[in-house]
Amino acid sequence: AGLEAMPPVERGPLWGVPFAVKDNIDAAPLPTTAACPEFSYEPTVSAVAVQRLLDAGAILIGKTNLDQFATGLVGVRTPYGVARNPFDPAFVPGGSSSGSAVAVAAGLVSFALGTDTAGSGRVPAAFNNIVGLKPTKGLIPTSGLVPACRSLDCISIFALTAADAAAVLDVAGGYEPADPFSRPVTQRPDRGFDGLVLGLPQPEQRLFFGDTAAEALYAAAISRAVALGARLVEVDLAPFLETASLLYAGPWVAERAAAVGRFLAANPDALWPTTRSVILTAERFNAVDAFEGSYRLAELARATAPVWEQIDALLLPTAPTIYRVAELEA
Numbered sequence: 031a032g033l034e035a036m037p038p039v040e041r042g043p044l045w046g047v048p049f050a051v052k053d054n055i056d057a058a059p060l061p062t063t064a065a066c067p068e069f070s071y072e073p074t075v076s077a078v079a080v081q082r083l084l085d086a087g088a089i090l091i092g093k094t095n096l097d098q099f100a101t102g103l104v105g106v107r108t109p110y111g112v113a114r115n116p117f118d119p120a121f122v123p124g125g126s127s128s129g130s131a132v133a134v135a136a137g138l139v140s141f142a143l144g145t146d147t148a149g150s151g152r153v154p155a156a157f158n159n160i161v162g163l164k165p166t167k168g169l170i171p172t173s174g175l176v177p178a179c180r181s182l183d184c185i186s187i188f189a190l191t192a193a194d195a196a197a198v199l200d201v202a203g204g205y206e207p208a209d210p211f212s213r214p215v216t217q218r219p220d221r222g223f224d225g226l227v228l229g230l231p232q233p234e235q236r237l238f239f240g241d242t243a244a245e246a247l248y249a250a251a252i253s254r255a256v257a258l259g260a261r262l263v264e265v266d267l268a269p270f271l272e273t274a275s276l277l278y279a280g281p282w283v284a285e286r287a288a289a290v291g292r293f294l295a296a297n298p299d300a301l302w303p304t305t306r307s308v309i310l311t312a313e314r315f316n317a318v319d320a321f322e323g324s325y326r327l328a329e330l331a332r333a334t335a336p337v338w339e340q341i342d343a344l345l346l347p348t349a350p351t352i353y354r355v356a357e358l359e360a
Contacts, residue, residue: 044201045087050133050142051080053093054100055185056174064176065098065108068300069293077174078209079143079185079202086201091139094129098302099290100145100178101309102126103153103349106358107302115157120354124154126178127186131158134188141198142188147178148277149349151186156348163187163195168213170199171206177289179282181211224259229341231267241351248347255345263341269333270344276330280315281323287312 051057054064056073057080063070076084084090097107105128106112113128115121116136123132127144131154134142144151146164155162163186170185177183185202189195206212230252238245256262276282286309287294294301294309301309 042086042088042201043197044083046089047087047141048089048091048139049083049198050091050094050130050139051077052096052127052130052142052144054096054145054176054178055080055143057090057093060093062093062176064100065096065110065302066300067109068297069290073174075174077185078171078206080174082202082204083143083198088201091133094127094133094142094144096128096130096144097126097150098305099176099286099309100126100147100150101286101305103149104128104353104358105154106355107304109302112355117159120356121352122157122355122358124157124349124352126150127154127188130188131155131160131162134158134190135160140189141194143202144186144188145175145178146184146186147182148274150178151184151188152348155188157352161187161189161192161195162348163189163192163199165199165203168211169203169215171204171209171212173206173209173212177285179277179285180289181285182277182282183211222258223255226255226260226343227263227341228255228260228343228345229263229265229337230345232264235267235271236347238347238350244347244349244351252345260345262345265337265341265344269330273327273330273334276323276327281319283308284312284315284320 053062056062056075056077058073058076061070061072095108095110095113097105101107102125105123105125113123113132115123116132127150130142130144133139135158146152151164152162164184167182167184172183172185175183175185187195187198189198203215205214252262290309294306
């Protein structure tokens with residue numbers, strides 16, 4: 031009734047559109063748990079991104095499940111049960127934003143917010159056959175987000191189409207002076223595939239772990255891009271892959287301890303076992319390791335820079351394959 035009574039001039043661009051929010055993002059007065067009951071708290075204000083969506087007329091339906099503290103790409107590391115993949119519940123939903131992806135894929139909401147630090151938005155989107163948009167870091171303010179790796183975290187968007195995701199980004203994105211990681215927004219180029227130059231991994235770098243169906247889908251995507259007018263260039267992914275290894279096996283793991291280390295120290299039995307073991311690997315690293323990691327990251331950034339002089343974007347498989355829940359539990 032409140033929405034219907036609102037004068038048309040006051041109806042925002044998302045007026046009446048239902049959405050959900052990953053439960054590591056504040057949406058007052060709903061509790062924020064990050065999939066850890068002992069961590070739960072009740073925020074007094076919503077995250078900046080959530081409030082912008084509400085102000086635009088979107089309707090918050092509820093919060094969604096996740097890999098605890100956004101640690102994982104599988105969607106099964108949670109005491110609240112596994113969000114079921116709507117296509118086949120035997121398979122993982124992907125994570126860490128499992129519930130947000132499932133809610134959109136199952137038609138419960140029109141879009142959802144998740145997070146993406148290293149794939150937590152794009153992987154569950156792929157596993158649920160929807161669009162997952164990871165904006166450039168700082169494009170959507172992260173104020174009101176429980177950090178995973180605070181210097182890298184992004185609030186991501188799940189939608190049924192790229193156009194829907196872009197419409198949500200237009201509302202949720204934008205500079206927020208109170209957020210130290212926010213940045214001014216530059217105009218997005220409005221262009222199609224015609225004339226776009228896309229980078230592909232070298233053949234030996236296209237890993238699918240024996241999943242011939244995933245390999246065929248990637249080949250089909252390449253053919254579709256060419257049919258739309260794109261030009262293809264093979265690039266060496268090695269420096270990009272080494273950059274990823276810094277995040278998963280390097281000192282950036284310690285940033286997860288910076289986010290929840292004090293809570294873990296005070297509540298050692300509160301965390302999911304796999305989550306606890308991942309965060310505790312931070313104990314292997316010290317400040318010297320962090321500086322040396324930052325130096326190597328700068329070298330890798332310089333090594334990848336020439337690639338962007340050749341191409342407009344990389345066209346990559348989101349994930350090489352998908353696994354069954356039972357396989358992960360084993």
